[in-house]
Amino acid sequence: DAQLRAEVAKLIQPIQPVVISADQKAKVELGKQLFFDPRLSMSGIISCNTCHNVMLGGVDNLKTSIGHKWQPGPVNAPTVFNSKLNLAQFWDGRAANLKEQAAGPIQAPVEMAMPHTLAVEVIQSIPGYVSQIQAIYGTDKVSLDHITDAIAAYEETLVTPNSPFDRWLRGDDKAMTAEQIAGLKIFYESGCVACHNGPNLGGNSYQKMGVVEPYRSSSPAEGRAAVTKKDEDRWFFKVPTLRNVELTYPYFHDGEASTLEEAVVLMGRLQLGRTFSDDEVKKIVAFLHALTGERPQDVLPLLPASGPNTPRPDPFK
Amino acid sequence: DAQLRAEVAKLIQPIQPVVISADQKAKVELGKQLFFDPRLSMSGIISCNTCHNVMLGGVDNLKTSIGHKWQPGPVNAPTVFNSKLNLAQFWDGRAANLKEQAAGPIQAPVEMAMPHTLAVEVIQSIPGYVSQIQAIYGTDKVSLDHITDAIAAYEETLVTPNSPFDRWLRGDDKAMTAEQIAGLKIFYESGCVACHNGPNLGGNSYQKMGVVEPYRSSSPAEGRAAVTKKDEDRWFFKVPTLRNVELTYPYFHDGEASTLEEAVVLMGRLQLGRTFSDDEVKKIVAFLHALTGERPQDVLPLLPASGPNTPRPDPFK
Ligand SMILES: [Ca+2]
Ligand SMILES: [Ca+2]
Ligand SMILES: [Ca+2]
Ligand SMILES: [Mg+2]
Numbered sequence: 001d002a003q004l005r006a007e008v009a010k011l012i013q014p015i016q017p018v019v020i021s022a023d024q025k026a027k028v029e030l031g032k033q034l035f036f037d038p039r040l041s042m043s044g045i046i047s048c049n050t051c052h053n054v055m056l057g058g059v060d061n062l063k064t065s066i067g068h069k070w071q072p073g074p075v076n077a078p079t080v081f082n083s084k085l086n087l088a089q090f091w092d093g094r095a096a097n098l099k100e101q102a103a104g105p106i107q108a109p110v111e112m113a114m115p116h117t118l119a120v121e122v123i124q125s126i127p128g129y130v131s132q133i134q135a136i137y138g139t140d141k142v143s144l145d146h147i148t149d150a151i152a153a154y155e156e157t158l159v160t161p162n163s164p165f166d167r168w169l170r171g172d173d174k175a176m177t178a179e180q181i182a183g184l185k186i187f188y189e190s191g192c193v194a195c196h197n198g199p200n201l202g203g204n205s206y207q208k209m210g211v212v213e214p215y216r217s218s219s220p221a222e223g224r225a226a227v228t229k230k231d232e233d234r235w236f237f238k239v240p241t242l243r244n245v246e247l248t249y250p251y252f253h254d255g256e257a258s259t260l261e262e263a264v265v266l267m268g269r270l271q272l273g274r275t276f277s278d279d280e281v282k283k284i285v286a287f288l289h290a291l292t293g294e295r296p297q298d299v300l301p302l303l304p305a306s307g308p309n310t311p312r313p314d315p316f317k
Numbered sequence: 318d319a320q321l322r323a324e325v326a327k328l329i330q331p332i333q334p335v336v337i338s339a340d341q342k343a344k345v346e347l348g349k350q351l352f353f354d355p356r357l358s359m360s361g362i363i364s365c366n367t368c369h370n371v372m373l374g375g376v377d378n379l380k381t382s383i384g385h386k387w388q389p390g391p392v393n394a395p396t397v398f399n400s401k402l403n404l405a406q407f408w409d410g411r412a413a414n415l416k417e418q419a420a421g422p423i424q425a426p427v428e429m430a431m432p433h434t435l436a437v438e439v440i441q442s443i444p445g446y447v448s449q450i451q452a453i454y455g456t457d458k459v460s461l462d463h464i465t466d467a468i469a470a471y472e473e474t475l476v477t478p479n480s481p482f483d484r485w486l487r488g489d490d491k492a493m494t495a496e497q498i499a500g501l502k503i504f505y506e507s508g509c510v511a512c513h514n515g516p517n518l519g520g521n522s523y524q525k526m527g528v529v530e531p532y533r534s535s536s537p538a539e540g541r542a543a544v545t546k547k548d549e550d551r552w553f554f555k556v557p558t559l560r561n562v563e564l565t566y567p568y569f570h571d572g573e574a575s576t577l578e579e580a581v582v583l584m585g586r587l588q589l590g591r592t593f594s595d596d597e598v599k600k601i602v603a604f605l606h607a608l609t610g611e612r613p614q615d616v617l618p619l620l621p622a623s624g625p626n627t628p629r630p631d632p633f634k
Contacts, residue, residue, distance in 0.1 A: 036372055044378055050362060055353055055620045061361055066632050070387035247622055250629075258629065292622070300615045303372045305564055312567075312575065315383050 001173060001181065008188055013199040014166035015082060015243070015293060018157050030132045031154025033301045034147055039122050041112035043068055044313025048105065048151065052080040054158060054295065057247025063255030064219075068113035069316070075221050076255035079248050081295070082241055084156045086203035091237050091253045093206060094227045098152035103144060113317070116144050122311055123147060128304020160244055160293030168290070176290050183287025186280055191272050201242040201291065208236050209252070212273035215266075219254035246289045260285045318490060318498065325505055330516040331483035332399060332560070332610055335474045347449045348471025350618045351464055356439050358429035360385055361630025365422065365468065369397040371475060371612065374564025380572030381536075385430035386633070392538050393572035396565050398612070399558055401473045403520035408554050408570045410523060411544045415469035420461060430634070433461050439628055440464060445621020477561055477610025485607070493607050500604025503597055508589050517558040518608065524556050526569070529590035532583075536571035563606045577602045 020028055034040065035054075038047040046067060051060045058079035060066075065073045075091055083089065088096055095101035105111040106119050114122075123129045124142040134140045136150070165184070167175035176184070187193060198204040206224045209215045215235065224236040237253050251257035257266060264284050268276045276284070337345055351357065352371075355364040363384060368377045375396035377383075382390045392408055400406065405413055412418035422428040423436050431439075440446045441459040451457045453467070482501070484492035493501070504510060515521040523541045526532045532552065541553035554570050568574035574583060581601050585593045593601070 038370070038373075038377075043383070045367060045383060053355070055618055056355075057622075060355075061623075062630060062632060066360070066362060070632070072632075249623075295619050296617075297619070298617045300613075300617050301372055302612050302614070305374075305609070306378075306566075313379060315379060315387070315389075 004181070004185060004188070005169065005171075008184065008193070009169060011188075011193050011197040012169070012201055014169050015159050015161040015163070015199060017161045018159050020157060024153060026132065026136050027150050027153045028157055029154075029301070030129075030136060031150035031152065032298070033129075033132075033303050034123075034151050035154050036301050037303050039126075039303075039306070039310070039313070040106055040114055040119055040147075041068065042114045042118075042313065042317055043315035045315070046112050048080075048102075051077045051105075051111070054080065057081070057244055058083075058158065059248045061249060063250055065111070067111040068109065071110040073108075073110045074219060075253050076250065078240055079244060080155055081158050081160050081293075082200050082203075082243050083158070085198070085200040085241070086238065087205065088238065091221065092224050092226045093238050098155050099148045102148040102151045102155075106147075118311060119147065120144055125307045125310040126304050127307050132304075158296060160295055163243065163293035164290040165287070166293065177286065179283055179286040180290045181287075183283035183285070184290075186276075186284055187287055190268070190274060190276075192267065192284075195239045195271070196242050202239040203241045205239055206233070206236040207239050207271075210235055210270045213270045215252075215270055217252075217254045217256060219256075221253055223253070242288060243291050243293060246292055260288055264288070321498070321502060321505070322486065322488075325501065325510070326486060328505075328510050328514040329486065329518055331486050332476050332478040332480070332516060334478045335476050337474060341470060343449065343453050344467050344470045345474055346471075346618070347446075347453060348467035348469065349615070350446075350449075350620050351440075351468050352471050353618050354620050356443075356620075356623070356627070356630070357423055357431055357436055357464075358385065359431045359435075359630065359634055360632035362632070363429050365397075365419075368394045368422075368428070371397065374398070374561055375400075375475065376565045378566060380567055382428070384428040385426065388427040390425075390427045391536065392570050393567065395557060396561060397472055398475050398477050398610075399517050399520075399560050400475070402515070402517040402558070403555065404522065405555065408538065409541050409543045410555050415472050416465045419465040419468045419472075423464075435628060436464065437461055442624045442627040443621050444624050449621075475613060477612055480560065480610040481607040482604070483610065494603065496600055496603040497607045498604075500600035500602070501607075503593075503601055504604055507585070507591060507593075509584065509601075512556045512588070513559050518560055519556040519558040522556055523550070523553045524588075525553050527552055527587045530587045532569075532587055534569075534571045534573060536573075538570055540570070559605060560608050560610060563609055577605055581605070 035048045038045050051065045052058050058081040059077050064075055065077045067073060084098060089098060089101035106114050107116050120142050130140050133142055133146050137146050164175045195207045196202045222234050225233040251263040257263040261281055264281050268274045352365045355362050368382045369375050375398040376394050381392055382394045384390060401415060406418035423431050424433050437459055447457050450459055450463050454463050481492045512524045513519045539551050542550040568580040574580040578598055581598050585591045
């Protein structure tokens, strides 16, 4: 056990709790309000939280997300929990960081469908937002930058420390069950850790989905190649974090693996050329359940009232 | 002013703050989780809070609500804030109380579209809900009754005390502006208070929409007649509360009045046979803005993780 811990600790680190400094508080509070504000969507009923529900697993638990006018999107929504640890954002890494990422969903036609100019107009029309932006950014002229900067600051607080695995990693032998430790052993020795490593057990590299055997999917997503335009990057995706994975079903970029068992079996076969026994699968899945951390306890945000000129929602636009 | 206060206080009372007794705490907490839980919807992305957003005005700010598969419903969503004060629930009062009401939206095809048996199955499959229900109700066999009872207990805590008007009513002359007091005077003297009275400035009787002049609407809703089956009850609706009305646009059961000004002008004409001057409208609207109370400050609920057999959402069913 001590031996396993020492080995694993070289490749995986626990989640550090977040400390919100006094000068960041106001920005984080603004970002939280915006994250939960459906007025950032054309329909008026979709917020970031709709698809990345922080009261659940930071996801929507759908195969692929559903947005404006009930349109299905092309890929599975990844969790916002611990997303600050990712090397880049989105399955293909096309956004460099959380701030850059946040601009995307607001205007995406199958997500919030709100043109950026209109999003800014909405926030500008809400006195309670203007006063916060004045206090934080020193101007009463709202920009998209303020919106995404604040949302990103809030998202950076969405970490989930103290999972049973993290507690075991920090020395508590009793924090994981014998079955979970056995599962970790297989996870480490068979090679899952080659890709699912770092503090997020993932999120820090692009790897091919279907290394040994190709992955058959009806999803159009080609992953990293969409950004680099290189043929050899086809089917490379950002390795997703395995933290809180029991909460973030269904699995893979296309959401086609309904259960963790299915995802583990496929990973074994496609990534390692290995067929796990039912017992091995059970142990690995038990270990994956040990990766559920403590979700942030927080105050429900109260959003500022619309102003006299706040543009009205248009659900059928 | 003291005279006006004495007169008004005979007909309208302030909101009493809620005290959650020790033995109610667990039930209110369970009800809060359920109120925010989209797993009570067929699609997995609609919760009570979607249409009755307690971070905003307890409504969705749409003309009529949009639910499962983006279907528009027939009427405007009333606020859950202070709804416990209503004589009955729904525009036509067809639900006697909050507990009875909550069963409706869960299975309504244009709302959450979740058959009751499936809703119960979902909750039964979530260990974290079963343990709460065991602790509160003394059984581990979940029923719809548990779900609606807990949700109602949570809703009963959704009151908004200390509006400027309430503070004025309790003796603080400075709590409302001169314009707002002037507006209250017109509200009282012209006859608005004949229907919009009691602690909720409404919610305590059914009245005709279109007393002096008929109300022309394309909405199919006939109001109270749908329940009593009496012709003379056509176009009678539960008088809505005016508390927080600045947050609950658009107005009337069909959502056809986009602004408070429009609603006030129409009320004057249709209910009182009176044409208000622009100045009178401005004052009344200023008074209506004084009815915004303090929304509950609360902790964000963390919802219990799905179990191995939790039915999966089906957004296209
Ligand atoms: Ca997923
Ligand atoms: Ca599958
Ligand atoms: Ca309304
Ligand atoms: Mg109109």
